[in-house]
Amino acid sequence: MEVVTRIAPSPTGDPHVGTVYVGLFNYALARKHGGRFIFRLEDTDRQRYQELSEQRILEMFTWLGLEPDESPVKGGPNGPYRQSERLDVYRAHVERLIAEGHAYRAFETAEELDAMRAEQRRLGRPLGYDGRGRTVPREEQERRAAAGEPHVVRLVTPDDGTTTFTDRLRGQIAFANEEIRDPVLLKSDGYPTYHLAVVVDDHLMGVTHVIRAEEWITSTPIHVLLYRALGWHLPEFVHVPLLRNPDRTKLSKRKSDTSVDSYRRQGILPEALLNYLATLGWSMPDGREFFSVDEMIAAFDLDRISTGEPIFDLKKLKFFNAKYLRELLPLEDVAARVKPLFVERGFELGDDPDYVLDVVDVLRPRAETLVELADQAGYFFTEEFPYDEGARKQLAAGQTHLQAVERELSMLEFFDYDGVDDMLREYVQDQAVPMGKVMMPLRAALTGTTSAPGVVDLIVILGKRRALARIGRALTFIDAGLPDDDPQKALEEARRQEEAAKRGKPVAKAKGHG
């Protein structure tokens, strides 16, 4: 039998990591068995419906590479795939359930139900619909409905006995039927509830495995009763663990960042997100921690899903992301993905494609996300970067070395890594000074910061001309007295003074050397 799975999100807001998580397992099982993975939109709540949500969720799956075989956009043999477009289907099944005595029309108002619950609470009795509408004669139900009286349709549930089903991961689960209280199937607005819609659609769409979060366990007996009332075979139920906030409550927007779009904006890679999510509750038989979706599919086995309750840990997600950024993805790939962020920041990329590659190569071990990488890259793409506080200190202390290195560098014959490296080492040795005394001021001059890639790498990547220019700029800056404000302004001021001096006019000195 063909394996058919589905993801059935509600269009109520930002694409949620929980949707990816459950979607991943559904996708993996379907692909593993050459089956189909269906995307169905559960848009039966008109209150919480959000216009753009469907599109964003669909785009998220595309971004992740978890393409559904059937969806509202793609279509397929089981459409429509929006529940709001299937109202007649649900209505037909409800009619049948009523006709066969499995359901009835109930006319209690919201106030009436509230009062009922209040009374139950007062008496300390279990909460839930007490079945009072069952006693209304069928003819009266139909008459009132025909007269346009608002009502819902409820499922008739047994008063005693138990309803049992098998969860693939947890074994047999039994519920006393008295716990199940004639749930609403069709709302008074004519829309189905989740319970009705999910059962009807899963059956009609041929879903064989219902893989969903464990929060649904308690409503599964309702579904089982419905399957029976409709005379349908049960699918396999697989309740996967619920993702948690750090305090172990159900992952929520209030306590965690649950938006996939947000992670995407932060420069999280889809590969990393999927890989990390996969390790939450699932493991490779050989213990590998890093694997692609395809590798997961190849090794996939529902029985390897654990039942623990994993905390969604941003730190570990970042770790996975960093791993992909610096090691698992080819350099060209990473470069292609950061480039748009460079452009966004107004960086002049130039026309040498290797330059960007070199920059990314040297920066990626230092970044955990694409955004972090881009944020660090500024000085590679402008000659007008600022000097931070640490850099200014280094410049102040390193003037003589900067002048010397500027001279040495300009005379350097073999301008490659070894050439520059040899030159600097010889200089340090000749001067008999600690390396840092030379390297740190150089780094400051080259980048405006004190934490950056190796000086030799920087010089080689920037090229002789720009390296020399930057050292020269730093020296001018030092001459200007290392003001705290904008270096560009300071440098212009310095130049003005220089010209004035040439013309022999006395000028006031801005500030003495620190």
Add this chain to the structure above:
RNA sequence: GGCCCCUUCGACUAGCGGUCAGGUCACCACCCUUUCAAGGUGGCGGCACGGGUUCGAAUCCCGUAGGGGUCACCA
């Protein structure tokens, strides 16, 4: 509160009667080193508790505790 689910290092997990209880993240130390990272090596740290079953239990059973979910005309 009723019902249901869950329980191995701080976090994610491997384990499915016999293991020195393994790995990863985080944390700490050391190494490498011109800074920051990355990388390397090592360390800290765990079977919730109590009963059984068994020659032998993290593994099986029962109970307790703790955590979570759910009790809507939301999904």
